[in-house]
Amino acid sequence: MMKVRPVEKSPGVNLYEQVANRIQSLIEERTLQPGDRIPSVRKMHDQMNVSISTVLEAYRLLEDRGLIAARPQSGYYVRQTLPFSPQEPTPSTPPGLACRVDTSFAVRINTALREPGMIKLGAAVPDPELFPINALNRLMGQVLRQNPELCHSYNALPGCEPLRHEVARRLMDAGCSVTPDQILVVNGTTEAMYLSLRAITKPGDTVAIESPSYYGLLEILESLHLKVLELPTHPRDGISLPDLEKAFSRGQVAACAVVSNFSNPLGSCMDDARKKELVELLERYDIPLVEDDVYGELGFGESRPKAIKAFDRRGLVLYCASCSKTLSPGLRVGWAVPGRYQNQVEQLKLSTNIVTATANQLTIAAFLANGGYDRHLRNLRRSYAEQVLRMTQAICEYFPEETKVTRPTGGHVLWVELPLDLDAIALYDEAYRHRISIAPGSMFSASGNYRNCFRLNCGLVWSPQVEAAMKTLGGLIENQVSEQTRSRPLFLA
Amino acid sequence: MMKVRPVEKSPGVNLYEQVANRIQSLIEERTLQPGDRIPSVRKMHDQMNVSISTVLEAYRLLEDRGLIAARPQSGYYVRQTLPFSPQEPTPSTPPGLACRVDTSFAVRINTALREPGMIKLGAAVPDPELFPINALNRLMGQVLRQNPELCHSYNALPGCEPLRHEVARRLMDAGCSVTPDQILVVNGTTEAMYLSLRAITKPGDTVAIESPSYYGLLEILESLHLKVLELPTHPRDGISLPDLEKAFSRGQVAACAVVSNFSNPLGSCMDDARKKELVELLERYDIPLVEDDVYGELGFGESRPKAIKAFDRRGLVLYCASCSKTLSPGLRVGWAVPGRYQNQVEQLKLSTNIVTATANQLTIAAFLANGGYDRHLRNLRRSYAEQVLRMTQAICEYFPEETKVTRPTGGHVLWVELPLDLDAIALYDEAYRHRISIAPGSMFSASGNYRNCFRLNCGLVWSPQVEAAMKTLGGLIENQVSEQTRSRPLFLA
Numbered sequence: 014m015m016k017v018r019p020v021e022k023s024p025g026v027n028l029y030e031q032v033a034n035r036i037q038s039l040i041e042e043r044t045l046q047p048g049d050r051i052p053s054v055r056k057m058h059d060q061m062n063v064s065i066s067t068v069l070e071a072y073r074l075l076e077d078r079g080l081i082a083a084r085p086q087s088g089y090y091v092r093q094t095l096p097f098s099p100q101e102p103t104p105s106t107p108p109g110l111a112c113r114v115d116t117s118f119a120v121r122i123n124t125a126l127r128e129p130g131m132i133k134l135g136a137a138v139p140d141p142e143l144f145p146i147n148a149l150n151r152l153m154g155q156v157l158r159q160n161p162e163l164c165h166s167y168n169a170l171p172g173c174e175p176l177r178h179e180v181a182r183r184l185m186d187a188g189c190s191v192t193p194d195q196i197l198v199v200n201g202t203t204e205a206m207y208l209s210l211r212a213i214t215k216p217g218d219t220v221a222i223e224s225p226s227y228y229g230l231l232e233i234l235e236s237l238h239l240k241v242l243e244l245p246t247h248p249r250d251g252i253s254l255p256d257l258e259k260a261f262s263r264g265q266v267a268a269c270a271v272v273s274n275f276s277n278p279l280g281s282c283m284d285d286a287r288k289k290e291l292v293e294l295l296e297r298y299d300i301p302l303v304e305d306d307v308y309g310e311l312g313f314g315e316s317r318p319k320a321i322k323a324f325d326r327r328g329l330v331l332y333c334a335s336c337s338k339t340l341s342p343g344l345r346v347g348w349a350v351p352g353r354y355q356n357q358v359e360q361l362k363l364s365t366n367i368v369t370a371t372a373n374q375l376t377i378a379a380f381l382a383n384g385g386y387d388r389h390l391r392n393l394r395r396s397y398a399e400q401v402l403r404m405t406q407a408i409c410e411y412f413p414e415e416t417k418v419t420r421p422t423g424g425h426v427l428w429v430e431l432p433l434d435l436d437a438i439a440l441y442d443e444a445y446r447h448r449i450s451i452a453p454g455s456m457f458s459a460s461g462n463y464r465n466c467f468r469l470n471c472g473l474v475w476s477p478q479v480e481a482a483m484k485t486l487g488g489l490i491e492n493q494v495s496e497q498t499r500s501r502p503l504f505l506a
Numbered sequence: 507m508m509k510v511r512p513v514e515k516s517p518g519v520n521l522y523e524q525v526a527n528r529i530q531s532l533i534e535e536r537t538l539q540p541g542d543r544i545p546s547v548r549k550m551h552d553q554m555n556v557s558i559s560t561v562l563e564a565y566r567l568l569e570d571r572g573l574i575a576a577r578p579q580s581g582y583y584v585r586q587t588l589p590f591s592p593q594e595p596t597p598s599t600p601p602g603l604a605c606r607v608d609t610s611f612a613v614r615i616n617t618a619l620r621e622p623g624m625i626k627l628g629a630a631v632p633d634p635e636l637f638p639i640n641a642l643n644r645l646m647g648q649v650l651r652q653n654p655e656l657c658h659s660y661n662a663l664p665g666c667e668p669l670r671h672e673v674a675r676r677l678m679d680a681g682c683s684v685t686p687d688q689i690l691v692v693n694g695t696t697e698a699m700y701l702s703l704r705a706i707t708k709p710g711d712t713v714a715i716e717s718p719s720y721y722g723l724l725e726i727l728e729s730l731h732l733k734v735l736e737l738p739t740h741p742r743d744g745i746s747l748p749d750l751e752k753a754f755s756r757g758q759v760a761a762c763a764v765v766s767n768f769s770n771p772l773g774s775c776m777d778d779a780r781k782k783e784l785v786e787l788l789e790r791y792d793i794p795l796v797e798d799d800v801y802g803e804l805g806f807g808e809s810r811p812k813a814i815k816a817f818d819r820r821g822l823v824l825y826c827a828s829c830s831k832t833l834s835p836g837l838r839v840g841w842a843v844p845g846r847y848q849n850q851v852e853q854l855k856l857s858t859n860i861v862t863a864t865a866n867q868l869t870i871a872a873f874l875a876n877g878g879y880d881r882h883l884r885n886l887r888r889s890y891a892e893q894v895l896r897m898t899q900a901i902c903e904y905f906p907e908e909t910k911v912t913r914p915t916g917g918h919v920l921w922v923e924l925p926l927d928l929d930a931i932a933l934y935d936e937a938y939r940h941r942i943s944i945a946p947g948s949m950f951s952a953s954g955n956y957r958n959c960f961r962l963n964c965g966l967v968w969s970p971q972v973e974a975a976m977k978t979l980g981g982l983i984e985n986q987v988s989e990q991t992r993s994r995p996l997f998l999a
Contacts, residue, residue, distance in 0.1 A: 141654075141655040150654065157647070165634055165835070170617075341658040360729070363613075364726045365729075366696055371836040
């Protein structure tokens, strides 16, 4: 019977997380194989000399990570995981030149991504099944009954107090100590980003961004007549700070915009040290940053990562988030913490659409206050972790072996990199004919890079349809591969 | 017993409207005095040789206009109307120069206008009492129950079909034949105006507007770094077309923006001939116009005035409206018909906040479809007509005789012009100390005009509090007058 070394307490990481990591590495090294029964809680407690409850916590965490599953009356087993673990994409190396944005391509695709009757592997849209719809509707009914006049009147800027209060409370988990007065309620993260970028730039300015970067951000930048500087980005650690500093020191950029946690599309998550370093850079060069943290609460680990805003002492970080990935995109409720730019952002909100719908704000506030948000979030994170795992498994099974894919530790998107000579746009067109949508890599670049990449949405609950779609997709890629080979001129063979 | 001449049918005007106008003029000439019983329906039918139903229609219209009231078992009586009819303000004559906008003053005031615990005679906010809140809440509950997933998902641009269908149907009353596909759903009229102006201008452009002009519009123009050309405007007929043509022919302006019906703040309403002429101007010079028609359904007459859009054949008019003055500002639902600029406006909507909340759209759609909108609108128009009348009466009673005030034929705002040496900003400060808010005239001008004017909101249901506020306001004005007199140097006396 396999013996597991005791863990020696190391600071920073919770003990149960250390235990979980130890077991995970055993699974990754195939010491524990899929289907194996893992040592009972009591055994593990003896072997690692940690408390029973610590072992239970660790097992729960491993369940969250989709690595083990409990079988009633029989203990925990290693789940069917990856037949081989696919390579990660290499860090990006975009051309270091500021350029105008043209999203006409992204727009055409994006429209198609939202078409009904498609299997939506393109748009990063969560499955409505995963949202607490009944609870939200019940709460909205209460809100309407309890505040009839309020719900049908303008609320005053910066938005309804109960929501701002709850958001401030939640932001403490992200390491931010902000008061409700510092929070502005808006219509979703996009509006938060849009108003923030508008407040800190003027047409013609250049904004430093990750590469690849969320096409929604590119659309905002284009609509504001801004140029972008796409910077090298690591699939795990995010934007390259040395390159960012270079851009700062050359006075190339007026602002920057990043997704801090479980970014879209790479899934990268900066660690605290890099977040701190980033903020120091902002302070040294006095350059503002727009932080998109819409995925921040969707980590597969136990503790929510800090926001960049947590390290911001001079109000240079404009924090943006919403409930669109956790509770309901349809209610269109989000928030911004614009730091020293609060007045400008509020004034822009006023002249853009005055305020956000009252009942919608109060409904989200009510759910955060007493709708069992933590329990819901726990299940949601577990589902996303599971779906990301299943999609990765499907990639291993159905896609060519050279396929590279990211290993996000949160969120619900995967970034897939195909061999260089494959064309994800052609693949998109093929898939579209099969009523499957994917998001071609070129959508995520202002300079038309990543033609051989695409983003996969793992927001859908795993189902035979989704698996079939992945299989079809794999087949379409294989076809391209074989065509490529056929079409290669002989003298090159 | 007074005899009423028969009416001879004149084309264009409904017969019952002619009858009503005839009786109204008898009231205005004091032939029929307040408290007088007006001839019975049967008498009137004989005297004017029109059908009984026509007379009834006419009386209903006069009731709507707040001129007569029915007493059970005793017939119709002339209501207490104006002790004297106050002078109208003269058409405005702003300086004919394009200028930058600075709304910092308006912003400061506007914030105060929305403070709780104030008697809101400043902000043009309707009394929530006037909205069908219970019906809306019931419908929203149904909408949530019947479309649980849809309500919590993104809807696709240009917005939910049921709402666009109802809006298209309603726009027929405004003389517009538009299809649902030509309508874009947004968050209120402000967003419609904002996106429209953004689509047709670039920073530095000049936009021709009415003077005085709604401060919300000025805030939008400022936020887009646009200059404004304030044009002479008639308190009844609206913007001066000759001056507009002059500006067009000199190539001074890139676009214009007007409130077509029952404008805010003047209450002016262009007649069809002028609307047609305006559109011909736009076509001749190929200049787009943003039409704010948020008050279009709030006329005191029987038939809804046409929109400028009704005469638009080349898609140069970007039509904007919402349900914020008729059903609920709190739901934040509005719409735009951007004509030939539809793609640009939709793209801007996408990058500003993607789409408008789904449940909110479907709730308004449900009310328009089967919530008894017409009945509601009828009562609402009657209330506004009555409140405008009562406010005017209070002005006659409590304000100095030199006071001039507009005679809007719809909407719920009055524009008050005081003698030139009075200061409405000082008055605002005084009133504020008495917890009464008014909107000083300077808010409605980019060039700081109208310091002796202010706007009164008649959206509040008439009450002793409102009357007391008007009395206080009158007192404060009288104080200023007497101070002025005292402070006049002797040699001028």
